[in-house]
Structure formats: C-alpha cells, structure tokens
Amino acid sequence: MSAKIPSSSELRPSRLTFGVEMEFVVPWLYKSKDGPLATSKDIIYDRIKDLFERHNLPTKVKTYKYKSNFDKRLLSRYDHWGVENDITVFEPSDEPAFEWVDDFEWVGVEIQSPVEPDVPVAFDVLDYGRQLLASTYRCRVNHSCGLHVHVGNGSERFPLESMRRIASLVFATEHLLITLNHPWRTANLNARTLRDRSNLAHKLAGNEMSSGPNHKCKHAHTDCVRYYATDVRHGEQPISWREQHRDPKFVDAFEQVRKSGFEPFQPVVDETTPSSPVSKASSVSGTQSSESTPGSEEDAKSEEGTQSSESSPGNKEEEKEEKSEEETQSSTSSLSSKSSKGEGSGEESPKEGSQSKKTLNGSQKQKQVDDPFKHSNKPFPTRSIPRIKLPRYTTEQLIEFHDKLEEFGADGLLFEGENAHRSPDPGVFAAVEEIYQAPSSCAIAHLMFPWGASRVNFQHYACDSFDRADLGRTIEFRGAEGSLGPWVVTWAKICVGLVRFAVRSPPSEFVRVLENCQRAEERDGAYDCIDLLNDLGLFAEAVVAARRIAENKDDWGLEYVEEEPKPKSEPEPEEKAEA
Template sequence: MSTNPLPSPGRPTFGVEIEFLIATLFMGTEDPDEGVKDLPPVLRIPNEALGDRYGYVNRLVKEVLDEFLPPKSPLTTVGNESMRSILQQYNEWTVDHDASVGQVGNSLYQIVGVEVKTPVQFSSPNSFKAVSLGISAITSRFRCTVNIRCGLHVHVGAVSELLPLEQMRRLASLVYATEPLLYSLHDPIRRGNYYCRPLQDFATIGSPDGEGVVELVEHIQNKEDKWLCSNYIGTDRRHGEEPLSAREQYRDDSHIEVFLATRQSGHFEPFTTRGKSSRDINILPEVHSEVNPRVSAAQLSSLQPPVEQARQRNIPRMRIPRFSTEDHRTRYEMSQRSGCAIPRHELKDLLRRGPATSVFKAVYRIYSQPATCHISELLSASERPGINILGHGCYWVGDTPSRRTIEFRLGEGSLDGEWIATWAKICVGIFKFALYSSACQFIDVLTKCDQAMKEDGSYDIVDLLDDIGLFAEAEIVERRLMANRYRWNLSFDESEYELLFAAALS
C-alpha cells in the first residue's frame, strides 16, 4: 500500500490570495485621470453606499469574477467532518476588504484595499489559467494598483491532509535551502517586510550558532498540550499506514496505546485504526468546464499551457544578493515609511545575529526533530514568516478546522495575471519536488543551494527551476529578472554573456 497521502498522486491542491488596491471616487468628484487612454472607468460610490463603501466594492468585484468564472458546483466530500469543513471554506472565489494594504502617501482617489482568494483546486493547466483569467477580468473593469504593502500569498497542500514527518522534513529542508533564490524573484524590499520575514534571517533554524534550537525543542516536549502531536499525530508515517487524518479522528487512549506499541524497539508493523479500514477521498471539481464561453479568444490566447521541454539558458547566471548592515537598515526605513516594517528590536537582533547557518546544518537540525510540530516551531520566524508551515503545528491539530497548507507569503503584490499564475506554479513545483523527487535529485539541489550561499554566481533561481522541471516558468523568470535588473540592483556574471552568445550562434 502506498504511503502517498494525496488522493491524486502528484497533484497537490493550491489557492492564491491576491492583495491590491482599487481607486474609487464619490459621486460628483472630478476624475483626475479622465481621458487617459485604455484606462478603465473609475468606480463611483453612490451616496446610498457611503456607509458600506468597502462592502459595495467587494460585491462588485465578486460579480465580475462570477461573470467570467461562474461559481463551482457544491464541493463533494466524503470523510470526517473536520476535513469537509476545511475545504468548504475555500470552495469559491471570495472578496474581502483588506485594511493592511491601504493607501501609502497622498492620492486624489479614495483607495480601497481588497484581498481576492481563489478557490482550492488541484494543480492543473486549467486551474492556473483560471487564476490568470480572474485577475485579467478584475483589471479590465476597475482601476487597480499595488503598493509596497501588497502581497501575493500561495497556499499549497495535500487537500486537507497533514503531511507526515518524512515529507515535512524534506519540505522544510527544501524551503530553507531555496528561500534566497525565491526571494530573488521579488523586490528586495520584501525581505524587510513585517508580513514575510525570511526564515534564514529570523527563524530559530537559521541561527548560526544554534541559539534557541535546543531550548525550543525542550519547550515543546515539556508542554503538556502538545504531547498528542509530538508523540502520535506528528510522528512518522510508515508504509501501509493510513493518512494522518485517521490519527486525528481517533485520539482516544486505546488507539494511542496501540500506536505507541508499534514504535517500540523491535516493532515495525504499520499502525492502522481498528475495524474495517477505508479511506475517504475528497473530490474537487475541475475548472475546464467552468470558464465562461463568452470570454474572448484574445484573452485566452495569452494563457496557453506551457510546453515543458529541455531548454537552453538565455541569461547570465545571477549572483544571489548579499545584504550588508546598511542594506538591512535601508530596507527597514523604506518599509517603516509604508507602515509594514519589522519591529526595530528584531532588526537589532538580525544585525547582531549575522549570516544564516548553512543549508546542511539546517537540514541536520530539521532531521533531528521527532515530530512535525517541532519542525513547524523551528521554522516559525515569529508570526509571519516568508514561508509559513505553521498549519502543520500543534496548534491546529484537533477538532477546529484549519488550512493544512504551506503558505508562500514572500511574493510581492502584482496584477499581472501571467506572473501570478507563474508564481503559483513555482510554489506548487517546490512542494512537488520536495515530496516526490528521488533522493539523489533532492540532495543534488540541496548541495547546489548550499554552494550558492557560499559562492556568488554558482547557482540561481533559473538553475533551480530547470532542475525541478519548470522549464516554461524558467523562461518567464529570465524575462522578469532582466526587466527588473536595474530597479532591483541585480548583479549577473558578465563573463557568461560571451558563452551565451556563442551558444546562440551554434
């Protein structure tokens, strides 16, 4: 029996949270940009909606999404009530007011912060296409923008299952190793943002001298309310055992005693719940039949699925940014002006802490942990890390429904539908590679990421995407890096230009 926790092997589920701003005006107010070519009409707030301005805007955005991407049929799930509740919360596009991404500076408009959440979907070309199409629909109807406070969050998971210990070890190791490469796809100021703090800078796992690692593990072990996760739900999952949702469902003493007996020295049999064992499957509908046929062919033509094939690199290798004390202070000051800076005492701790620990030292710390909740704490980076695995911590185990996802929070706000879909594909690709790659492929990527921390220009995000099979996404990333080369102050290995030119002529 396979230990794969996914109902559909190799197809994780994902959802995207897009934060942006919509420009509005009250009735009778002059439009400061009237007559600008190709600009959508400004959204006017009628007098009767002034008392519920945010709700009025949210309803209009939802109507546009429903027009282009009609709501799905009700989610079909068979399983325990907790898992069903989790998925039903994310069964359709939702639109909410987001006060955290309000106006920065002066504006002639009344700016409304909006957060759009996509439904939970299995990863597929059609589901990524739907994300891009939804954003295009919004930007064609409203005057939208993003600022330094806006983020782009991607949740990736195995439907509503917790990841077993071995998969969490691999995933945590990979996100720690690849984090600097993933940050290089966004404005460097994101590293100073309170809402997406880097693991290597702020999490216990990245401490160069290991300060706090032992104390944190002892703290977890000594907390009585975490015993259930540390010794039962969050431990390893053997070949032939049921997904972890079965352990969540059966938490009485008799089941735990049987489980612990299988973990004693000399015992290797799989633990299964008593009685007839049957695994329920959560079925998520596909999106290929949900796209409104009235959408023009021109809109769909830009959303063709990528052709995945081996390719030739087109740009020189990028040097991973190294941040000095002055760089950290500059990013902090810029973030502070926008109201999203990390606390000053955390900046002092970062400057005192110095460079992060190496990849394989961090991997050793991760693999030394006996349960997923320990790993979750090690990579917590306070409350809002750039890559958040807290959904697999002790706090979320039990009867209260929660998202069982890995949340990639480090993305900067964007209204480019193609890029949003591409970033979602990259996050899903990291998740899939961590869970399903062979041991030699996995270790090879970790080794290259470790080398990148020590040697400038030896390995970059384009190399990573090629190594994990995201060839079409690597092409898009190359264009993105070159387009933002000067704005982000990126540095490339200039000696590679001649090699690339010669390869192009051959």
C-alpha cells in the same frame, strides 16, 4: 468556473492542491463627488463578487462531490472565490507615488482563489480571474500588497518525511528565490527571512529561540509529537485517520505499538528461522544489530570459502541467483563483443562499432530526457541571460529597504542589536541535518518559525494546529510582492513545483539540488535561480523568470556574472607536403 477534474481509476499519487491570495487597492469616490467611480466604499466588495458570479467564478459556497464528510468539512470553505477587506493593504496618502493618487479614495482588497488541484486548467482559471480584475477595475498594487500561495495535499496533512524534505528545500533555496522578487521584500515585516531569523538559525548559532512546543509538560501539547505529527510508516493509515480517532485509547494504543518497536511488513525472525535473503539484505542496508542473527555463522563460513553440507534454503537460492547473474553478464559481454566484430572476420569493424556506440548514446540521452528529474550538466537551451550574482545585502542596505517600507506599514523589523533576533546563516547542510533530526512535524514548524510572519509559513503544522481537525493544513509562501500581472500564475506554479519536487523527486536528485544551492553560496556564477527552476522541472517558468529579471535587473540592483573569456586555441602547424 472551477477546475473540476474527473477521478481516475489508475493508481497514482494524489495531486497537490493550491490556492492564491491576491492583494491590491481599488479607487473610489464619495457619492457627493462627480466621476465614473462615484460609489460607496462598502459596496465595492459586493460589486467584485457580482462580477465574478457573472463570469462563472462562484463566490458563494457550492456543493461539490467529496470523498468523505471529513474532506467536505475541511475543503468546503475553500471551494469558491473569496472577496474580503484587508486593513493591512492601503494606499499611502502622506507621500503619494503619483499626483493623481490624491484624486481618489482607496480601499484594500484581498481575493482568495478556491482550492484547486495541481493541473493546467486550474492555473488557467486563476489567470482568467486576475485578468478579469485588472481589465474591469482601476486596480493598483504597492509595497503594502502581497501575493501569497498556499500549497497543500488536499484534505491530508503532509507526513513527517515530506515535511522534512519541504522544509529542507525551502531553507536551501531561499537565497536564490529572493532574486525573483523585489529586494524590499527581504526587509518586510510580513515576510521574515528564514536564513537569519528562524529558530533553526538561532539554535545552530547557540542563540535564544522563541517559545515553542513543550512536549514534556503534562498540560501542554503531547498528542501531536506522539500521535498526530509523527511519521506515517508503510502500511499505516494516513494522518487524517488519526485526526478522526482522537479518543485517548487510540493515542495510547498507537504509542504502545511504537514503543514495542513494531514495524509493518517486517518479517518476524526467531531462533528456529533460517537465514534468508531479506535478513541479509537488511544488514547490508545499514541496520546493524549487536545481537547475532540466526544463520550468521553459516554466512560467515560461506564467505571464508568453507562449504557446508547443511546450507540453508535461502543461501542456496542466493547462490543460484548469483550464478544466473554471472551467466547473464558473461553472455551479454560475449554478445556485445560479437556485435562489434565484422561478420566472418576476427577484426573489429570501426564503422559498425562507432555506429553502435552512437545509437547507444542516443538511447541514453533519450532516456535522460524522458526522466523529468534527470538533467545533464550542460546549460539548458531555455537560458537567455547570464548567471546572476547572489545578492548579499549588508545591514545598511536592509535598513535602507526597511525605511522605505515605513509608509506602507510594512516596517517594524530590527537589524542590529540583541532585539533584532538575527543569527548567522548556518548554510544548507547544517540546517538540513537539524531538520531531519526533528521528531515531528510540529517540531519542524517551530524550527522554521522566525518570531513572526515568515517568507514561507509552516504554522499550520504547529502544535496548536493539531488540536482541531478542521484547521488549515497548507504551507504558505509569502515571499512575493503584490501583483495582478501574469507573474501571479508563474509564481504559483513555482511554489507548487517546489513542493512537488520536494515530495516526489528521487533522493539522489533531491540531494543534488541541495548541493547546488550550497555551491551557489560558495561561488558566484556556479548556480542561480534560473538553474534551480530548470532543476525543479519548471522550464517554462524559468523562461518567464529570466525575462522578469532582465526587465527589473537595474531597479532591483542585480548583477550578472561576467563570463570568463575562453582561451584561444593555438592553430596547429601545417604539415609540410612530402616531396
């Protein structure tokens, strides 16, 4: 069973793709022992594969239709369900959580779902797979298990502009998304936090960073920053084209074009070319030049009110457009004033005017609802719990979490001293500014590297990942603890939805979410993870997340923000009846 979606002839952005890794442990017994689990450790994986095959979840490589051989080479390894051993996943035997745990042997299993497009049926298939496992085997999850979600762009790499947005949103939302998972995960060796351990935090604090790309050395990686990992301008081929054309002649030619200042679809202006609306608009948009452009003198004269008989065609067209806009506005205002007055009377009809205003407001509200990225400032009707206080774990609390992870093999982090490699949280916009100054995707991957496994892993965009075209190109979310419940699907939707919002949302809405994330740090109750999910357009996931928080609030040490009592309005004095 797989979510194979027929291609559409309609032009639309390519769908994001995703895959999930579920980690858990399964009990077994030696053949010499009696019991329903009597088996061999080595054949457990084969039995799970047979289970998936019997229920139409293929575990063997199958041939799908791909757009090109390049797509097939990249994605064919991920078109089936993988069942593997994971030595980092185990059940502790020294201090078992329950007495019956010692009655069995345990083996760690990792299930990898195939790469699927971001469509509802793909999440249904994932839900079917996790239910199949939970209902067939006595699976168990503990703190050695993780739930990893890979989000990608099919066989394409995310371009530099998308990487800037994704990294900015991931960094900005980390402290909010932490509240959706067990707090011990913040001290887990395999899920380092970015706000205090990434090279980005170290750089802004003036501390030492981990070794990263040396793009100035001849023997180091240089093709990534000048070719593979740089931006994709409008009209250029995607990064996959560059990966398929690795000959030095293509790299050198590309670099020469960039150094020449060439930009696709920009008009070539010489001294004989009169000023045009395009050149004038470009100057207004902020691209200022110290050199005077042809026609600038005529523009200055026209602004001062001196009319010239030898005006350029572009200026005449602008004047006509401005006049037509003024006429349209005046006619619109006259129509609106007429509609607000009674017929055949110079007096305004309050009833009709208010009714027209109500209709206009209704249409505006409907338009706002139809826009998936536009939300009002009012609380969403899906919210069922008060806002959550932002957890601010002290060093002592993090050390306590860390010590409890020792028996699960997830310890190893330091929280004090120089070797802890921790820096102060730089905040949202200081980090975003630094990310947007990065010249390439590999530079962003280095900034987001926390000296080891991260809550969100960008290492598929590191310099050495561009050396081979058949390597992975996803962003891996590792912040969730292991699960085989419905949270598997919900968390996958949240990770995909966050990336989708980052690369598709309008700039104004993207910046608004960043501002809200900053507000959450400044004042408790201003903004929390439920607000974030609603802003990302993940309304159903927000309902599930609120229920999850309510169920685990006490165990996770979360606190609600106490709402301030609304001031009681004084009753208006009754007017005395006239005698």
